[in-house]
Amino acid sequence: MKKRQWTGLWITLLAVVMVLSACGGKSTSTNDSSATEGTGSGSASTILTVAAATDIESFDPHNNNNTSSEAVLVNVFDYLIKNDSEQKKVAGLATSWDQVDDTTWRFKLREGVTFHNGDPFTSADVKYTLERVAKDETLKQNSYFKNIVEVKAVDDYTVDIITDGPDPLLLNRLSKMGAGILPAKYIADKGFDAFLKQPVGTGPYKFSKWTKDDRVELVKNENYFDGEPKWNEVVFRVIPEASTRVSELLAGGVDVASSIPSTDIARIEGEADKKIVKAPIQRVLQLIFRQTEGSITADPKVREAIDLAIDKQGIVDSIAGGAGIVTRTSVTPGNFGADPSLYKTSLYDQEKAKQLLQEAGYAEGEAEMTISVSAQYKEQAEVVAAMLEQAGFKINLDVLEASAFSERYSSKSFKEIFMIGIGNSLFDASNNYNRYMLEEAKGESDYNNPEVEKLLQSALVNMDPASREKEYQQVQQIFSEERPAVYLYQMEGVYGTNAKVNFAPRSDEMFYADEITPVAQ
Amino acid sequence: MGKYVLKSLLQIIPVLFIVSLIVFILVRVTGDPVALMLPETATAEDRAVLTQALGLDQPLYTQYVKFLGSAIQGDFGQSFRYNQPALELVLERLPASFELAVAAMFFAVLMAVPLGVISAVKRNTFTDLIISGISVIGKAMPNFWMGIMLILLFSVMLGVLPVSGRGGLSHLILPAFTLGVGLAAQMTRLIRSSMLEILNQDYIRTARSKGLGRMVVIVKHAFRNGLIPVVTIMSLQFTSLIGGTLITETVFSWPGLGQLLVVAVNTHDMAIVQAAVFVIAFIVVIINILTDVAYRLLDPRIKYD
Numbered sequence: 001m002k003k004r005q006w007t008g009l010w011i012t013l014l015a016v017v018m019v020l021s022a023c024g025g026k027s028t029s030t031n032d033s034s035a036t037e038g039t040g041s042g043s044a045s046t047i048l049t050v051a052a053a054t055d056i057e058s059f060d061p062h063n064n065n066n067t068s069s070e071a072v073l074v075n076v077f078d079y080l081i082k083n084d085s086e087q088k089k090v091a092g093l094a095t096s097w098d099q100v101d102d103t104t105w106r107f108k109l110r111e112g113v114t115f116h117n118g119d120p121f122t123s124a125d126v127k128y129t130l131e132r133v134a135k136d137e138t139l140k141q142n143s144y145f146k147n148i149v150e151v152k153a154v155d156d157y158t159v160d161i162i163t164d165g166p167d168p169l170l171l172n173r174l175s176k177m178g179a180g181i182l183p184a185k186y187i188a189d190k191g192f193d194a195f196l197k198q199p200v201g202t203g204p205y206k207f208s209k210w211t212k213d214d215r216v217e218l219v220k221n222e223n224y225f226d227g228e229p230k231w232n233e234v235v236f237r238v239i240p241e242a243s244t245r246v247s248e249l250l251a252g253g254v255d256v257a258s259s260i261p262s263t264d265i266a267r268i269e270g271e272a273d274k275k276i277v278k279a280p281i282q283r284v285l286q287l288i289f290r291q292t293e294g295s296i297t298a299d300p301k302v303r304e305a306i307d308l309a310i311d312k313q314g315i316v317d318s319i320a321g322g323a324g325i326v327t328r329t330s331v332t333p334g335n336f337g338a339d340p341s342l343y344k345t346s347l348y349d350q351e352k353a354k355q356l357l358q359e360a361g362y363a364e365g366e367a368e369m370t371i372s373v374s375a376q377y378k379e380q381a382e383v384v385a386a387m388l389e390q391a392g393f394k395i396n397l398d399v400l401e402a403s404a405f406s407e408r409y410s411s412k413s414f415k416e417i418f419m420i421g422i423g424n425s426l427f428d429a430s431n432n433y434n435r436y437m438l439e440e441a442k443g444e445s446d447y448n449n450p451e452v453e454k455l456l457q458s459a460l461v462n463m464d465p466a467s468r469e470k471e472y473q474q475v476q477q478i479f480s481e482e483r484p485a486v487y488l489y490q491m492e493g494v495y496g497t498n499a500k501v502n503f504a505p506r507s508d509e510m511f512y513a514d515e516i517t518p519v520a521q
Numbered sequence: 522m523g524k525y526v527l528k529s530l531l532q533i534i535p536v537l538f539i540v541s542l543i544v545f546i547l548v549r550v551t552g553d554p555v556a557l558m559l560p561e562t563a564t565a566e567d568r569a570v571l572t573q574a575l576g577l578d579q580p581l582y583t584q585y586v587k588f589l590g591s592a593i594q595g596d597f598g599q600s601f602r603y604n605q606p607a608l609e610l611v612l613e614r615l616p617a618s619f620e621l622a623v624a625a626m627f628f629a630v631l632m633a634v635p636l637g638v639i640s641a642v643k644r645n646t647f648t649d650l651i652i653s654g655i656s657v658i659g660k661a662m663p664n665f666w667m668g669i670m671l672i673l674l675f676s677v678m679l680g681v682l683p684v685s686g687r688g689g690l691s692h693l694i695l696p697a698f699t700l701g702v703g704l705a706a707q708m709t710r711l712i713r714s715s716m717l718e719i720l721n722q723d724y725i726r727t728a729r730s731k732g733l734g735r736m737v738v739i740v741k742h743a744f745r746n747g748l749i750p751v752v753t754i755m756s757l758q759f760t761s762l763i764g765g766t767l768i769t770e771t772v773f774s775w776p777g778l779g780q781l782l783v784v785a786v787n788t789h790d791m792a793i794v795q796a797a798v799f800v801i802a803f804i805v806v807i808i809n810i811l812t813d814v815a816y817r818l819l820d821p822r823i824k825y826d
Binding site: 054055057058060063065137138140142143196211212213214215237238239240241243244247248250251252253402403406407409410411434440 | 553554555556557558559563564565567568570571574575602603604605610613614669672673676677680683684685686687771772773774776780781783784787788789
């Protein structure tokens with residue numbers, strides 16, 4: 001009796017093991033072999049494999065808010081207007097555009113474009129897409145598009161986009177995530193859930209397969225309007241652990257790996273067939289001050305002392321592995337309204353910082369303040385704190401886990417200083433400065449300067465680019481004196497690639513597969 | 522027996538209820554998902570709209586009653602990040618985690634059984650010492666570190682196994698081995714002491730004195746009985762494997778439940794955290810019951826009251 005039960009148990013266990021391993025092997029063996037084939041040496045490379053740290057959120061371009069999602073989705077969905085690699089606006093699904101009046105823009109659409117399922121692309125798709133993201137308040141991209149009141153289909157290949165007021169940023173909005181054109185008819189026929197399972201766009205690559213937290217597989221769209229795409233297949237792999245991502249690159253499992261830690265740069269550069277490539281990205285690390293009455297940081301002398309006490313280039317060199325560009329403005333080149341005179345420069349003078357602190361009436365160790373920072377910038381914050389202490393400040397470092405930081409951020413409950421890396425997906429200075437407008441600054445920085453307020457309010461609706469640019473440059477000059485924030489450096493994206501591909505990273509961190517080219521052998 | 526199973530099954534209900542309450546409160550007091558969902562430039566008004574749309578503006582108890590009501594019907598809410606039912610996402614990942622857990626268990630048994638038996642039979646010899654040493658190291662070595670070292674050796678330097686991801690059997694070897702080593706270390710020591718105890722029993726001496734060969738006695742008499750406690754430990758370990766593969770899954774980017782949970786915690790995807798913890802708790806409870814049942818079946822001396 002006992003013996004039989006024992007044998008039964010063992011056989012069952014063995015059977016379970018065998019069935020499971022057989023299942024695992026069978027279901028994925030096909031993509032396994034194709035992935036290695038593409039990156040293996042010898043035969044012509046027709047598969048591009050890119051590794052990123054985070055997965056896409058979904059194939060809904062309207063309900064996504066992370067750069068790594070857009071980086072993949074741009075290959076499937078086209079925008080009306082594209083940003084080229086220098087962030088200049090070029091024709092996408094729209095061939096030309098004109099401003100009819102202050103609140104109306106007219107777009108001519110490209111003819112003869114089809115979606116991946118064969119449906120023709122027309123003005124109905126533009127109307128459906130933009131009105132969906134403009135009207136559904138629960139979509140994560142809604143805040144960028146809600147000022148669009150209506151999209152009128154004038155004829156099949158002409159649309160008028162009407163905004164609730166003058167909007168100098170409309171073209172910027174139409175060339176970013178949330179403006180990816182969706183197939184109206186396909187979604188009407190099949191429903192949105194079916195669309196998410198089998199997404200269809202007009203882009204150079206078609207959806208093939210998405211295994212969450214593992215890989216997104218795309219295949220070439222033979223009928224792409226802009227010529228045949230370069231790769232037969234593009235695979236985006238998700239590898240959250242940085243050391244695994246580096247190993248995958250070294251072992252030849254991926255062609256491009258993003259977010260290489262500074263400690264691994266030398267190791268990759270040491271390999272004969274591997275390269276490190278860098279590019280500045282749209283993110284500036286900065287300290288934002290509370291200027292509320294009674295706060296130490298309300299004193300301009302204290303803020304200046306903080307600025308002077310920090311050796312920004314030192315932080316770039318020691319913590320960021322050289323991957324950063326010092327700046328005195330957050331509106332970096334490539335963004336509308338940039339003031340180049342404040343870029344690639346920084347102030348550093350410990351002695352003067354000490355002197356300023358004394359002038360402000362604080363003896364050594366008396367100027368006590370808290371710097372809150374999200375764990376991802378912990379090391380930078382530690383160095384900043386050490387430099388400030390050297391100049392005579394007393395710093396309490398408050399390192400918060402990402403979601404705790406986000407909550408404090410949105411509830412505006414930081415103390416004197418918070419440290420944050422702020423991006424700019426609209427490539428426009430308004431994105432950097434809206435937080436300093438009276439209404440938004442309330443409770444956060446409590447910054448209040450009527451002159452700046454006037455300039456910012458005007459620039460928000462100014463449809464004349466030349467004078468609008470001047471307004472933002474003026475704001476930057478004022479900010480460099482008043483220091484509502486101290487800018488540490490513009491971050492750089494660090495990528496590792498193998499020698500078989502040419503890859504010049506973009507400042508918007510997109511992976512346009514066709515901008516990554518195989519090296520001729 | 523039937524009565525015992527029924528009673529155990531009924532006990533699941535309060536356990537799951539308490540788990541759901543704790544998880545619900547924890548995910549709600551640790552951060553605001555709305556802040557993570559919106560861009561940095563979103564206004565206070567944007568946040569208010571989204572908070573309301575997600576029902577997060579209501580009092581905690583109202584939210585909990587609503588959550589419990591739908592959870593009973595198998596609806597754990599929508600994942601904020603993926604905009605998909607949370608339970609569906611969790612169940613999608615179970616096979617990957619299960620596959621890894623079974624393979625790890627397979628490695629563990631493969632290593633632990635011979636090592637444990639040998640070290641018991643050769644107790645207090647040099648061999649025993651070596652095996653004990655290895656199992657201490659195996660237990661002490663952190664999973665993530667061993668994973669990274671194995672990747673460097675077998676994938677980067679030797680190039681014989683894939684680095685990461687889920688694919689064929691070859692993708693399974695490194696993560697399963699990494700997970701299996703810690704387990705094996707524990708099991709080796711357990712098998713050793715269990716075998717030692719049995720080797721000293723009267724019936725073993727009787728068998729030997731009847732003139733049976735040493736190997737026959739060890740394999741046919743001692744080994745089988747020595748494994749009884751090991752089976753219990755195995756099933757208990759299996760439950761911890763299902764929920765506890767977080768780090769190993771992350772190191773090998775294995776798309777299982779552990780990785781889903783790590784990302785969900787980082788992005789504050791409350792629905793997924795709730796559903797995942799709930800499912801893990803459910804599996805743990807069920808396996809515990811099955812273990813009890815199996816143990817009682819194996820050892821007739823245990824009563825079913």
